[in-house]
Amino acid sequence: MAALQKSIEKRNALIAATIELVNNNGFHATSMSKIAHMAQVSPATIYLYFANKQDLVNKTYIEVKGKYTDYAFETYTEKMPVAAGFEIIWKRIADFKLKECKYAMFLAQCDNTPMIDETSRQEGIKHLQPLLDLWARGKDAGIIKPISDYLLYAYTINPLSFLMMSEKRGAFKLDATHVEEAYQAAWSSIKVPA
Amino acid sequence: MAALQKSIEKRNALIAATIELVNNNGFHATSMSKIAHMAQVSPATIYLYFANKQDLVNKTYIEVKGKYTDYAFETYTEKMPVAAGFEIIWKRIADFKLKECKYAMFLAQCDNTPMIDETSRQEGIKHLQPLLDLWARGKDAGIIKPISDYLLYAYTINPLSFLMMSEKRGAFKLDATHVEEAYQAAWSSIKVPA
């Protein structure tokens, strides 16, 4: 039991180190030895937990994506009305991206890199289903525009990544007002006009 | 003159090779020798044109960003009405992202990587000024919501990157109808409701 516990802690330390180093230096400059060093482990030990660098990065991606979707849907239930449900999910996601920016930044870096393989991406997307279901309900009810989920995502959720990264870069500060404005923009873009 | 011409061609070949290799393999797997090889040049020659790899990548970024903004504003003049002007710029950008996807993909890869330094990013953004001016006009006229330019960008232009990358990944196909829907979503998100 203690052994298992230690194992889990070591795995977590490795994943945490990967996130931190990739956030600070990018995939390119994140070496296995640096990860090992930060996790206070020998480089060889990494290979007890992960098959290779690809695997480590992809498993980290899946893990973080899991945290993200868990957070997103924590306060949502399928019985909520469409508009209210959307607002709740959207604001949870906004919260996550701003408060758990360590994770959000990592996911942003994963967006366009070949380091993450398609399998892991699919795995990561799977948990977004409740949002897709909500959109389906909305479209059926004539509340949400009958357009592709990719468009809905591009215009409501994806902008948050851009805003978060801009803030991280120090370009501008995202306060509560901005978040509310952003929500209004997101909702305006997909709701069927009155 | 012929010498100068050859110089420029070599520089261009290097930049073209960088774009192609980064698009296909990512920054990680793009080495100076491969770039040199593809540009039919010795590795040492690269250093006659660029200080080092960072510099090559950043200069490439600026160059591509220039092509992007040139294209965006080619048919726009400052005298156009706000809504019309916005539509024209937006559709040019959409066009660019879909037709010049070689360049668009490269820019997307640059979005969240520490490989591109802040100076180059600023340099690349500079040329967006006409769009910012248009937005200022729109806000003054009560046509566009009085919110941060970052928000306006996040909800109108940035989604196109996401859509383009999704299409590249084969996730879905972006046809003319989608583009029109996307434009409506973009405009809905930032226009002041009637």
Place this chain on the structure above:
Amino acid sequence: MAALQKSIEKRNALIAATIELVNNNGFHATSMSKIAHMAQVSPATIYLYFANKQDLVNKTYIEVKGKYTDYAFETYTEKMPVAAGFEIIWKRIADFKLKECKYAMFLAQCDNTPMIDETSRQEGIKHLQPLLDLWARGKDAGIIKPISDYLLYAYTINPLSFLMMSEKRGAFKLDATHVEEAYQAAWSSIKVPA
């Protein structure tokens, strides 16, 4: 007793795994973990039976060499006439090399590698004594040429290794006729001409 039995079985499993892996992949690519895995044992357990890798390999060598000489002399008795005794031993060895090729191949791999130390080699040779005695008898009787045992071995026994390896490599097929021809060649090379 049962415990001792299990111990012996484990040792045997380790030796068997070593033989198989070295035969298939060479010394170079045969790691302690692979041996442990194939013997269904923990890597650490190997070190309860053998001091280190060198020791494991050398002990394996001695063990296999033992099987080889046991087989060689099983049907031979010192009272046999020289020529008959030689034929019997030679054909047993030929048999061994062709039928127990798992062991023969392993020995062949050991032939010219520094992995096997001189001590183990001496140990392995010791059991050839009956053959040396036979040769001594043959020399005394003027039946076998009065030349060094090394020469006798080189021209009668050693060629079998070459033939066996050639067959393993698929270069040619060793049938009963070939074996008889080989025997005649061997005997011709060392017998005193009539």
Place this chain on the structure above:
Amino acid sequence: MAALQKSIEKRNALIAATIELVNNNGFHATSMSKIAHMAQVSPATIYLYFANKQDLVNKTYIEVKGKYTDYAFETYTEKMPVAAGFEIIWKRIADFKLKECKYAMFLAQCDNTPMIDETSRQEGIKHLQPLLDLWARGKDAGIIKPISDYLLYAYTINPLSFLMMSEKRGAFKLDATHVEEAYQAAWSSIKVPA
């Protein structure tokens, strides 16, 4: 020209280092860095001359095998009578194995290792053709036994490897008398009895 010369010298130094290290420590313990060090070159430089370790070892094998066959046939011409021709070739080979033992040992180590691929082996064997032709002539003339070339090789040439390695191991000393005895053994084993 000077540059080409230096290149050739470097390649030769690498091959020489490979031979020496493999002879002393075996393939297993011969690392690229040790080879580089002994050739007074950076490890990276090896990869300018050889694709990888396999390639280096195989090219070395082919090179050495070439020296071997060149030496073997230097004084032989196809017009010589069978018996005389055979003696000349055999003694040249014996000479080579004893005097150029650096090369002979390396070839012996190559005999049974998976490090040498089948292609290189075939390449190395190609140059033995004159010997095979001689044997064909001998068989036609009823001077040499009508048996497989593999058998002829196993009983005339291959024993020399064993003797050379035994000598290297200090087991016994091969003097001129031994060589003559060995030759007689070889010839006895394959000649058609009077």
Place this chain on the structure above:
DNA sequence: CATGAATGAGGATTCATTCAT
């Protein structure tokens, strides 16, 4: 006896960069 987890040392290989020509 037996082990799974752990690791330091070392493996092959690649890379950004330099330098003599």
Place this chain on the structure above:
DNA sequence: TATGAATGAATCCTCATTCAT
């Protein structure tokens, strides 16, 4: 200006071995 050859440092990863349990 242009280069091919060269390299030290760093890469990912494996291995023989040990140790707490």
